[in-house]
Amino acid sequence: MKIFSKAAVMGTTAILSGLIAASGALAQVETITVTAQKREQTLQDTPVSVAVVTGEQIEQSQIRxxxxxxxxxxxLRVSEFATSTNTEFNLRGIGTSSFNPGLEPSVGVFIDGVYRPRSGSAINDLLSVERVEVIRGPQSTLFGRxxxxxxxxxxxxxxxxxxGYTGEVTIGNFGSRILRGTVTGPLSDSMAFRLDATTHTNDGYMTAEDGRAINNRDRQSYRGQLLWNPGDNTEVRVIADFGTIDENCCAAPFAYYDPIDLGAIVGLGGTAVPADPHGGRIAIDGDLNTVLDTSGISFQVDHDFDAFTLTSITAWRNYDEDQNFDADFSDLDLVSDRHIQNQYDSFTQEFRLTSTGDxxxxxxxxGFYYDNQLHFRNSTPYGADARNFFDAASAPSVAALVSSLGLPAGTGGISLLEFFLDMNEGAGVGNFVPLASGSAALPTTPAExxxxxxxxxxxxxxQYDTEAWSIFGQLDFNVTDNFTVTVGGRYSxxxxxxxxxxxxxxxMSAFSFLDLAQDLRLVAPGFCNPGLFPVIGGDACAYLVPVVLLGQGATHYPDPLGGAPIPIDPTSPLPSYLAxxxxxxxxGFSAFQNWEPVNAADFPTSRNDTNFSGNIIMSYDVSDTLNVYASYATGFKPGGFNVSTxxxxxxxFEFEEETSSSFEIGMKGALFDNHFAYAVALFDQEIEGFQTNNFVGNGFALENAGSIQVSGLEFEGTWAPTPGLVFTGGFTYLFESKYGDYQFAPCPDGFNGVGVWDAGDPDFALCEVGAERTNTAGVTALFNDLTGRDRGNSEFVGSITGTYTWAVADTMEAFVRAEATNISSFGLMTSxxxxxxxxxxxFTMVNGSFGIGADDGRWGLQFWGRNLFEQEYVKGAFPSVGYLGSSVNAYPGDPRTYGVTLRIRG
Structure with a gap:
């Protein structure tokens, strides 16, 4: 096979057997073999929705x-957030946040049959890949997890x-340098080896104001393999690998500054880089560094008996991660560097007995056994500038009250609260005056x-440990030569x-502003005289909130029963129903409360989940070139613990299991004498107990959302209209992607919606102050109800490639290739x-490449570019960390990159 011909035809995704157009006169059919159902089948005969990316495509598309x-x-959507290792895999709009180690992924990643417990362990550069199979929908029967x-x-x-050997050198913009090498060969008549290595570095495409390079690449991977065939019926494969990452990633510049936050940043001497995620600049005073070491070894043994094959896969894996990053993404010390250490050791053992298939x-x-021992540590204290920032940011909102009390101009919210509490403490209010809220006493100001x-x-x-086992099986009833019914199940x-x-x-987070609203007093004689507060009279000890309301011109409280308004009495507390x-x-001061009180006793210590899931598939070969199938499948992900304060x-503190069910009908075929091949699938999928983890400005809210519903159409096709010219394309169109039930969803960041949504917007009526609700865990707060609402996923994602290959001379050939991906609009926040x-x-992304080389594959030179038209887009956004206003930070997509790659083979 010529060096470019095969890759050219495989296009976007190899959807089924066929359409390898050599540079000769006629397109030839080649069978593509996959193992999506744990036995070798042609892609066309596999009755599931599966896309295949070949090793040739990976080279030609510069997939790293x-x-x-x-x-x-x-x-498939794959995104990096916050650090290089926080990678989220998403299929058909369904995925799991990687920000909490207690969550396991909804999309499982397997490398050479070995399950990777965390997605971050699968993001290093790919080495000597034969193919990648992306299998969509619940997978409960065949894969280990x-x-x-x-x-x-x-x-x-x-x-x-x-x-044989392969060597590759790539040089690109942003200082990109990539080296790859592979060597393979025999050690004896029954044993062979393969060694792979790669190093990938670049200078990063963002710059900190102090000159540091951000969003860089610095990663290395090494793998060694032994293949031993002690007899005609036995194969033993041993794989050992090690990978390391040491990168300053991933920066999230401001997309919007709330005026409150902007004024405080500038006022305290911080740098306010223009709010533009695509500006290439960011001001930070800390690190954005992640160091990750991953390693593992696996042993796979396959032995063919007369009627079946025995497969055993034994694997140990280690993951050691150290993160230090500036969580407030500014050059003020608002939040000290978040230091996270994440370590796990896992052991997996899988046994399979598989019949011959005829x-x-x-x-x-x-059967599958899984043991994972996770140790997670995190430290994120306040920074040295936090107090001054909170005071400066809140000063404008309390200026009128500060002035009326005769306090120094510019006094902020923290200082004002301390003034009130110190005044009450000095007068002993909490000790001898009954508190309206029933509290034991008002809080006192700490010495610091x-x-x-x-x-x-x-x-x-x-220390979070998981031990799991499952048994699974599948039966294929070949009712006729053309009709097969498949039934499978798994107990976990x-x-x-x-x-x-x-x-x-x-x-600050330990007390209630509802109680304070009823208990705080103006107890100093100087504040209880007719000159300062004429409405009080005498030297009575007035309650703070009624006095403030009177000072604002209010004279009555509303009656909760709809009766006549109630006159405000400054010597009586605020009614509890108004607190x-x-x-x-x-x-408004609740914005200062960033760390809710919590202790180790709040967290569970053990749990058990059991589940039976399975599938049924009916497939029919209409002809040699047309297959149809229908399937129903269920899937399962266990519950677990919220590994976060x-x-x-x-x-x-403990979330429940996530289950899925999916109906799918599909068709795979070829037309026009195998010049056009296609695969179509209609799917309807529901997730119950969806495990969602949403950032809400000062932390993540992890819970079971209730349910989500996703349905849509998938298409993939390959067309070879002339020898040497091949087009491929595919798309996913979602008819719906909505919450079936999500009653306690996060509200957008911003007190009472100021500057975020329009007053009276019915979509956020439950996020207005006064609409607090109590969730199933007993927490009373502002929650939105997103039941029945669209989840904000892209409705359409499609890609198309075109590749033309031609002979340059008797021993050389060339190709030109273009790729385009269109992604429709999507929301960046669950709120x-x-x-x-x-x-x-x-937006639409366009890649392109041109290559020339020897037709026997001895050498090839490729010029390539990604995001050629410099499309600006963001991958995600979140409420800014450690701020009082509704500021937003966003993760920018990669800019245009280009380079040249030289490959040699022997």
Missing amino acids: DAADLQMLVPS NTPAGVVSILTQKPEYEF NTIDWMLG GFIDTTHGLISEDY NEDKTMVTQINQPDP GTAFNPLL NAAFTGV QDPRTFANQDG
């Missing part, structure tokens, strides 16, 4: 890691008994003040245990923030 695969598989959304299965090249009833039976570097998340430490048992240690002192409404001016936000910078408009 798993994140690049989405350019060739429209239903049950997955509710799908599987990305990466299969690498085996050692060969003929000596029986009236074919079968497969297997309410915001200090000794406050915040000083440390959280979790999951045990999890956790030991928790917490040190999170934050006195959580806009009549409580202290509620953020659990206190929603009260969800459905309506502002333009919280939503991404539709």
